[in-house]
Amino acid sequence: MTSTLLTGLSELWTLDPALDDPGRPGDIAEGQVLRDAALVIEDGVIAWTGPAAAAPSADRAEDLGGRAVLPGWVDSHSHLIFDGDRAAEFEARMAGQPYAAGGIGVTTEATRAASEERLRDLTRARIAEARRGGTTCLETKTGYGLSVEEELRGARLASALVAEGELDEATFLGAHLVPHEYTGRAEEYVDLVTGPMLAAVAPHVRWIDVFCEEGAFDPEQSERVLCAGAEAGLGLRVHGHQLGRSGGVALAVELGAASVDHLNHLDAADLEQLAASDTVATVLPACDLSTRAPLAPARELLDAGARLAIASNANPGTSWTSSVSFCVTTAVLQMHLSLGEAVRAATRGGALALRREDVGHLAVGARADLHVLDAPAAIHLAYRPGMPLTHQVWRAGIRQR
Numbered sequence: 001m002t003s004t005l006l007t008g009l010s011e012l013w014t015l016d017p018a019l020d021d022p023g024r025p026g027d028i029a030e031g032q033v034l035r036d037a038a039l040v041i042e043d044g045v046i047a048w049t050g051p052a053a054a055a056p057s058a059d060r061a062e063d064l065g066g067r068a069v070l071p072g073w074v075d076s077h078s079h080l081i082f083d084g085d086r087a088a089e090f091e092a093r094m095a096g097q098p099y100a101a102g103g104i105g106v107t108t109e110a111t112r113a114a115s116e117e118r119l120r121d122l123t124r125a126r127i128a129e130a131r132r133g134g135t136t137c138l139e140t141k142t143g144y145g146l147s148v149e150e151e152l153r154g155a156r157l158a159s160a161l162v163a164e165g166e167l168d169e170a171t172f173l174g175a176h177l178v179p180h181e182y183t184g185r186a187e188e189y190v191d192l193v194t195g196p197m198l199a200a201v202a203p204h205v206r207w208i209d210v211f212c213e214e215g216a217f218d219p220e221q222s223e224r225v226l227c228a229g230a231e232a233g234l235g236l237r238v239h240g241h242q243l244g245r246s247g248g249v250a251l252a253v254e255l256g257a258a259s260v261d262h263l264n265h266l267d268a269a270d271l272e273q274l275a276a277s278d279t280v281a282t283v284l285p286a287c288d289l290s291t292r293a294p295l296a297p298a299r300e301l302l303d304a305g306a307r308l309a310i311a312s313n314a315n316p317g318t319s320w321t322s323s324v325s326f327c328v329t330t331a332v333l334q335m336h337l338s339l340g341e342a343v344r345a346a347t348r349g350g351a352l353a354l355r356r357e358d359v360g361h362l363a364v365g366a367r368a369d370l371h372v373l374d375a376p377a378a379i380h381l382a383y384r385p386g387m388p389l390t391h392q393v394w395r396a397g398i399r400q401r
């Protein structure tokens with residue numbers, strides 16, 4: 001068992017859950033950010049944190065030179081298993097075309113045509129890119145296969161990457177869009193998703209998701225998908241209220257989903273319902289900007305008392321970036337969160353959305369996932385928007401870059 005001592009931490013954001021302030025659940029509490037700190041990693045987990053002056057010795061030591069250290073980002077929403085490019089669709093959108101769910105079909109065509117090896121290489125490269133940006137815990141979804149065979153191929157790939165420690169969580173999203181071969185037969189496609197497709201895929205994933213939105217699946221169809229998933233032992237996630245008040249919030253809360261994601265269109269009753277539930281409200285700032293949608297009301301969600309997460313939603317159609325740092329910057333500059341609220345939502349919030357306690361913080365016993373910034377204070381993420389501030393990334397005690 002080798003231990004590593006890191007010194008020279010100008011800020012150490014432990015976000016220790018034991019120190020949470022119940023009066024301000026979405027913000028940083030007293031003692032959760034240490035100054036002039038040190039930490040010890042042992043066996044891939046945090047073994048000690050505290051003032052540099054009191055640091056114990058270890059087998060090896062490294063001086064971080066006065067840099068701020070955060071928990072690695074926990075990205076609870078991405079779609080990385082695909083082939084194809086939709087830059088033309090994006091360009092048309094920037095020229096005034098509205099976003100519609102149908103673009104998913106374009107990526108489905110390209111993904112179905114990709115070889116096994118190509119799909120694996122593309123997905124691996126995207127995970128590596130996310131890692132270089134400070135993401136150390138990553139969920140990804142199927143959803144560009146949309147047939148039993150192709151969804152199974154995506155789920156197997158995701159589960160192999162989880163087993164290799166590249167990915168952390170795999171989600172089945174057969175209910176992403178009704179594929180063209182089922183045009184006019186949406187109910188039959190839902191039968192397929194909830195029957196043979198789910199049976200094939202369930203052993204390879206932990207979660208099931210549904211795109212509950214106009215142009216994708218209505219609330220009744222979405223409920224069938226989620227109930228079948230729950231019956232198969234999967235945890236529930238929902239895409240909802242992206243294009244309108246789709247009913248996804250009520251469904252997610254009623255069925256006890258871990259998370260409902262997007263949330264661009266919420267009324268006061270939705271806010272209240274989320275605040276009174278355990279369902280995490282996940283906002284996706286990069287997607288909001290890339291679709292020119294109204295920004296999800298992150299400030300209002302926190303003020304109402306909802307549990308908030310920030311994720312990248314990296315996908316080829318609506319958010320072709322896995323940069324959680326960019327999302328955090330946007331949340332501060334444009335969604336009116338404090339830096340502490342935004343960092344917390346992209347770490348502890350993401351972990352909660354994935355129902356995980358081992359990541360998203362750096363208290364003793366947590367997985368040693370560190371995001372070392374090339375800055376003396378984390379506020380530089382918003383103060384220096386767009387600058388390459390990721391200096392080092394550690395996952396489970398191993399330095400990745």
Ligand code: NIG
Nearest residue numbers: 103104211239313315317318
């Ligand atoms: O989260 N909303 C559904 N899925 C993606 C869109 C994927 C696509 O357009 O390819 C999203 O935005």
